[in-house]
Each structure stands twice: as C-alpha cells, then as structure tokens.
Amino acid sequence: MRLGSGTFAACCVVVEVLGVVLFLRGFFPAPVRSSSSSKHQAEPPAPEPSAGASSNWTKLPPPLFSKVVIVLIDALRDDFVFGSKGVKFMPYTTYLVEKGASHSFVAEAKPPTVTMPRIKALMTGSVPGFIDVVMNLNSPALLEDNVITQAKAAGKRIISYGDETWVKLFPKHFVEYDGTTSFFVSDYTEVDENVTRHLDKVLKRGDWDVLILHYLGLDHIGHVSGPSSPLIGRKLSEMDGVLMKIHTALLSEERETLLPSLLVLCGDHGMSETGGHGASSTEEVSTPLLLVSSAFERKPGDIRYPKHVQQTDLAATLAIGLGLPIPKNSVGHLLFPAIEGKPMREQLRFLHLNTVQLTKLLQENVPSFEKEPGFEQFKISERLHGNWIRLYLEENNSEVLFNLGTKVRRQYLDALKTLSLSLSRQVAQYDVYSMVVGTVVVLEVLTLLLLSIPQALSSKAELEVPLLSPVFSLLFYLTFLVLSAVHVIVCTSTESSCYLCSLSWLTAGGVMVLVSALLCAVVSALTKVLVRGKLLSKNAAHSNSRWSELDLLILLGTLGHVLSLGASSFIEEEHQTWYFLVSTLCLALCHDIYRNYLPGDDCEPQRCLHVEGGFDGATPALQDKNTSSAVLELNRGCKSPSSLGTLRGYEKWMVLASPWVILTCCRLLRSLNQTGVQWAHRPDLGHWLTSSDHKAALSVLAALSLAVIFALIQRRCSPASKVAMALGLLGVYCYRAAIGNVLFPWQQDNKDISKGILEARFVYVFVLGILFTGTKDLLKSQVVAAGFTVKTVGLWELYSGFVLLAALLLRPHNLPVLVLSLLIQTLMAKFVWKPLRHDVAEVTVMHYWFGQAFFYFQGNSNNIATVDISAGFVGLDTYVEIPAIFLTAFATYTGPVLWASHLVSFLSSEASSSADGSTHSQ
C-alpha cells in the first residue's frame, strides 16, 4: 500500500496517542473504591463485638457535636497558623491553639494539591487520582459516599457559603448556599466579603446543623503576589476575626444545648514559595487542621503540639462526630484526640466502627487481604474488645477494666494505622500489564517511523507501507495467538484491577491485532532496510554526504534533551536545558556565519578550494547517486559565499550581528520569569513589573511592546488585516487598562475595576476576522490553485491572528516575550536562514528548539501550578467549559504554537520564492 508521507505520519501519531493513553491509564492508578459505592442505601452498622454475653448496642452511636462549622481557607499553609505569621496576624487562633479547648494537627494533603480533589478528599476520605485535576475546572457532582451526603440523608440541615465547587460537587445538598467563583484571581476582597456578609444572620438564626465556609481570598493573593506579600498578613487578620466571631457565637449558643459544638479550621492545600499549588513540595502539602470544641477542655500547662496526620482523616472524624456512618471509601483513620474525653466503651465502639469500615475496604481491594498485617491486628483487637465488653457487662473491677481497655485501644489504634497505610499504598500501585502493552505499541510505532524516514523524506514523499503482506503471513497469526494466550493467562491469574482485562474481549482482541500487525510491519521494514543497506554498501563504498557541525549539534542536542529527561532534576529544570541548547545553537550559527561571511583573502580561496575538492570527490559518486540532488548540493555550497558579495553593507552587518542580538534577547527573556524549582524564588523582572509600585513602568512597557508587535507583524499583511491588527492591539491595551493591570496616561487614580468583557470581545472580533481572511486565502489557494503567493499570505494572516490572540491572553509583563519572539523570528528568517540556506529539516528543528525555549520564557514549567488559568476567562462572563479550556491551553502553549505557525508560513514563503526563482531563471 502506498501512502503519502503526511498520511503515514498522521496514522503513526494516531496509533502513538492510543499507546500513550493506554500507558497513562496503567500509570495513573484507579483509586481505591468500594464495590458497593454506587448504592447509597445505608447498611446496618457493625454491632459491638462480644464474646459470649450479648451486647445490645447495635445502633450507631449518637452524635458527639450538635453543630459543626467548617471554615476552609483556600491555600492555608501550616505556618500561616502555627508559624510566626500566625502569632503575628492571628492572635485569637494562636490563643486557641496554645491554650484553648482545641486540638491542632498538621494535615498532609496528597498531591495533586488542587482545590477540587482536596475537597473530595476531605469529605470522602478517599485519595482522588491525578485524573481529577482535569476535572478541577469543571467539577461534576460527587457520587461517591461522603460525609455531606450522609448528613443530608440523616436529615441534617447544611449551609454552604464560598467556593462554587461545593455547590457543584453537592448539588441539592444545601438548604442554603451562595457560591463564589474562584476564577477572577485578581479579586481577593469581594470573594471573601460575599462569604462573611451572611455570617451574622446565620449565626444568630441557628436553624442549621452544618455550616461550611470556603474562603478563596488567600489563594488569590498567593497566585497574584506570592506567600511573602504584605496582603497575606491582612487577609490572615481578617480570617482571625471571622474565626473569633464564629467561636464566640458558638460558645454563647452552647449554653442552651446539651451537646457541645465543633469548629473546624482547615486548608485544602498549601502554597509554594512562588504562590502556586498543585505539586507535592512540603509547602504545598502541609495544611493546618484545627478542631475547636468545648469538649476538648484541657488543664493549664497541657501543651499540645500539632501532630502530623493525613487530610483524609477528617472525613472519618466528622462522620463520627455527627453520628453518621463513615464513608465507605475513606482510607483515613479517626483523629483519636477528638474522642479522647469520652467513656472507654464509646471510644472502643468508635474505633471498632472505623476498623470494620477500613477492613471492608481492604477486603474489596486487596485479593490476599488475609495476609495483610492490618487484618490480623484487626482480628486480635476485635477478640480483645469482645472480652472487654463481657467484663464490662459483668461489671468487673474498674481498674482491671481500665487497663484492659487501654490495651484494646492501643491494639485498635495500631490496626487503624496499619490498615490506613496499606490502603493508601494501594493507590500507588501501577497497572503493569496495560503499561507494558502501551509501551510496546509506542515503541513499535517509533521504530516504524524511524525506519521509514529515509523513504518519506525522499523527493517523492511517498512510501511503501508493508501492511497487507504481513496480515497474511504466518508470523502475524503466530504472534496474535501468543499474545491472546498471554492475555488470557494474565487476566485470569491476577485478581487486581487491570484496565485491559476490564475491556470487552473484542476491544482487547483489537489491541492484540494492532500490536502483532505493527510487529510484522516493523520486521518487514527492517528486512527491507537491511537488504537495501547491503546493496548500497556493495555499490558505493563511501557516501559523500557530510554532516556539518550545525547538523551534528541539532541532532545531538535533541537526543541529549530526550536522554536528560531520565533525571528528575532535569525535568524540574528543563528550561535550563532549552536555554543552554538555544544559546549553543546561536553560537554555532554565529560560527557558521563568520566562517562563510567574514572578509579575508585567506578564507575565501580556502572555501573555494574546499568546494573544488568536494567536486573532485563527488564526480565518481555522481554515477550512482541521484544526479540532480548532488548538483543542487554543490550549487548550494558554491552559492553561499558568492551571495555574500551581493549583500549590501547594512545587510551584511545585520547578518553578522543577528546571532548576538538573538543571544541578548534570550538572556533578557531568561531574567523575565524565573521558573523551575531550585531558582524559582530568585527575584526576576516579571515580579518587579507586576508589583503595584511599578504600574507606570509596566504600562509603558506594554504600550511599547504592542507598538513593536504591530511594526513587526504588519509588513506582510494585507491592508484590511493591517487595520484590524492595529485596532485589535489598541483593544488589548484597553482591556488591560479596564481590568486594572495598566494605566492610561490621563487616568492617574484607580477607577473601578471591571472584568473588561466588552474590550476583550472587541479584540476577539478582530482575531476571528483575521483568522477568517487567512483561512479564506488558504482555501482559495487549495481550490483555485492560485499558486504559492496566496497561500503564503493566508498562512501569514493566520499567524498574525495567533499573535493578536496571544497579545490579548498573555499577562502584560509577558508581552516582551511575544515581542522578542517576533523579533527573533524576523531576524532568523531574514538574516540567518535565507542567506545561509539552511535546509527544511534544520529550520524545523531550530523552530522546535526556540518554541520549547519560549514555552519556558513565558514563565511556564513542568509544574502544573504555573498554568495561568486566568487566561481562560478573558472576555467571558461565567465559566464556559470549551472556550475556557481552549484559551487556557493556547495561553500556556503560546510559544510553541507561534513558532510552529511561523515555521509553516516561513516554509511556504521559501517554497514560493524558490518557485519564483526557478520560473525567472527559465
């Protein structure tokens, strides 16, 4: 079957994506789930164990607290409460922690430290997987068993104020709610006032059982100005006031009721040193957890240090506290200090309930659960517990009873710890079978691709894909049989969850067919290459194609980058690799240029001599090589020095200076945004510009950048899109002024800040207009065959449309990135690639390198916390899923996208100019 190289590459990419998806499905483990999780019917609670004498306590124990208030402060790091900042800004909370009736913990959040999975973890007690990050932007209703649903079923009245995620996760659960959206990151006062304004009324009313307050302001401050900003202190004082208000209201109300109430202060995740979150650094995963209740009375002098616990432990504690069954999928264990004040029998009963729940989860998820140490411990402690109950019912000596009870309690606590640990570890188990199959698919496609490169890059751009013959070969059927047998064996032997096994037999068979067909294709392609290689080596002893230093650098650099990803530090600091490679590339280009272009009587004859020598060497080889290509190569070699002579003085100087200009640009961009891990905290220009003191400088820079963008982009646009571009760029500035990032010169004071929807949509109109004209030109060139010029113009229009969109979406301090990217592209195209006549492959790889470097120049990193989600809400009133995802993705990958589109337009213009040249010469 003959295929065009484009089609072949597309097919390869599709199969490759399939393989990668399969691998990722195995790599990101399915979370631990109880099989009966979909049904919400209440199972009868486990009765108290007893040996002999029957215990009559089979119902759930009554609630410990009448009212529960959960104050969740987004991105509350542990040292904001327990550290020096807490002492300074949160005096009341510090008093509660140090002397009040409270228990404090440092709760460790499991990555991904993003709000939605964290809320899920707090309420279900389970560990959500990485896949939940994708869903964080748009959270569907939570169907898993959780505390809120249980409380609703038990007839509790729940009120929620704050982050909208709660309302989305638990629709129809709250008797009253007011959601605030977390996407206007620059707003950090109004979001919290919207929560606090309900507080007085609600606290006075008292017709509720659970109150959930989710404050977003702190997280917003972190995203905008980092954890060391002075705004943090002010926000913490505000939060302290809120806590005091709630606590005093609860205390005054407690006098009327019998049961105490509970105030929970927690954070969903911490804050990294740069103010983001999402990864697993210590700052991001440590959150404070403070339980305040008059039930936790302590004697003076009783110092309680914050203990380290898991965030998932809160769900079980809350369930016990509210007298609810523990959520089925919870892997956490009860925070024992919370029930310490209760009588021994109740304590043991609570611990027993928790252990039974964890054991059930273990039984459903681990095939060999009987061998688990936690299970054995559970059996022992349950037996001891039964004995204790018998003694208790027989009303034995109280001291004996107490001692035995303490022993049972210790047993239970050990069992809980072991069970919880082994369940959490379960989450980190890979599905090796799916991973292996995915890897095999990916590797086979890669080999096929590599083997067919010489054919695909030849002048015909077509290649023979050995697809039909292997399907009828013996090898194919044999491999298929073997693979199916392996599949059956693997799926029947292990009982652990395996994605491929859970697929239907037909789909799994399809995967096996794919794997074996690819294997056969690889084998036949390999034999072909070997046969051809033997023929070639017989015919021509030496090849005259010689690699230049630049080719070597490009190849080794790309390979070296791939290899460097084996070390985690090189992934964290990947930007360093790219900056280093790009600088080296510039120096290599510089070397190339100077060797070809520097005047010198020594150099010139040398060069010609070299070319002549090449000619001599090439003549014998000409017979068996493609004649035209050899002549072309020689032409290229001879022409490049001679074309120098025709260059005017100014252009020659530009050619000589351009690598240095590019190097300087890269160095400037490098200091604009510090990124990565090790040096992320270093001061950079971006922070200097975004701080509110330097707003004027930022405004000037933004205006200047937009002007330069226009100057650089307009030279090849059609008149209509020139006007559209100018208006669009003006609109960008108006948008940034409207949302308060930059200033107009005539407007000195801060006027009211709007969302700038009108201005942003104004720009979108022009973006769409430019993109439309570009597409129209492209289609015209395809349909009418109007030649290369129309196509080139169309591609350039598309490119400029992308540039306008990027100018709108990038933060104002990142506009220089866009400007310098355009500048470097212009310099490279005009003074490096054209005069030096680099071939298509070299230009493509250089574009790839620069695109990658610009991804990091923007301030991105491989950490998910650096994704700027605010870009997804430019010009949108509310969250609309598809445009928001598209805009966020575009803003994140602006660098690579712009370089890729420039590559396409540059190659097309090169092709058109060379076509012109050939027609002229004819």
Add this chain to the structure above:
Amino acid sequence: MKDTDIKRLLYTHLLCICSIILSIFIPSFFLENFSILETHLTWLCICSVSVTAVNLVLYLVVKPNASSKRSSLSFKVTRFVKCCVYFLMSCFTFHVIFVLYGAPLIELVLETFLFAVTLSTFTTVPCLCLLGPNIKAWLRVFSRNGVTSVWENSLQITTISSFVGAWLGAFPIPLDWERPWQVWPISCTLGATFGYVAGLFISPLWIYWNRKQLTYKNN
C-alpha cells in the same frame, strides 16, 4: 621530520599537564587551607598563571614557527602589547558569552571573570604563542582543512576540547546532588581543565595514529 615534531609535541604537552597538576599540589605547601574547591579563585589564578608561563617558556624554547623575518625590538614590543590586548579582549568576550549563557550579571562577577581568564589561558594563550596576533591565521586554523602543521593541528584539538569541556561542565549544575562543586562556576572551570588536559593527551596520540592520512601543505 614529522615524527620528531610529534615527539616534541608530546613532550611539551606533558610539561603543560605537569604544570596543571603542580598547580594543584604545590600551593598547599605555601598557603594554608588551600584546596581546589574551597579556595577556588586562588587556584584559578595560580593555574592560569602557571599554564601561561609554561606556554610562553615552551614557545621561546621550542620555537615551532621560527620564521619571523623582522626581529627588531620595536616589532617584538608591539607584538607583545598586541598579544596582551588580544588576551584581555578574549577574556571580556568570554565573560560576555557566559553572561549571555545565563551566568548572573551582577553577582559573582569575579568568579565569572576568573573563569573567563582561565578559559582564555587554555585557548587564547596557545593561539597567541603559536600564531601571533593574526586574526586571519586564526580563522584559517579553525576552519575546515586549514591546518598547516602538527602544532596547529594539536592547537585545534586542545582548543576545541577545552571549549567542549567547559560546555559539558555546565550540565551538573541543575542536578540536586548538592555537592560543593556544583556551584557556578566550579563545575565549568573543572570541565574546562579536564577538557584541556584531555586535549593535551589526545592530540599527539591522535596525530600519531593518523599520521599517514594527515598531509600538510607546507611540509
């Protein structure tokens, strides 16, 4: 002719290597607390001074291109001054290139400059000794097929290997091993030194192995 040249080349290179090794061990007899890593800057100074001295002495003794027709004193003095200017210029150029590669602009200026000086001693000083302040000759040597003698060939190899060594020396900096030698510019200076030494070792051997294929125009 050629074999004796290669032999002389080998001996001079061995002397250069000795000077580097001695610059590591000798100062510890005179200076307290001397070690490469802790008093790195001192070592850099000593190393570059000793390498420069050895190069100059060897140049005066061996005289690989003793064909200078004019030997008046004023000519020699201008030549020497020119060499010094070229050396300083190369130091500053290297410094600028390091900054463009991402070295801090304001902090650690002395460290960066001393690294530039060291790299200049490994690359520019031999060039100046052998070729003199003659840009055209330099360009000839460092373009393809431009070498005219064993000495120039070895110069090419040592210079390129020092550059590659310094370049490779930057690789361990982002790794999180937290070793003292990962600090800028220690790994790079060490890399340059290793590269230079390796170049000194390899070039006579390489020239010896390939002596059949190598043909020089002048010889």
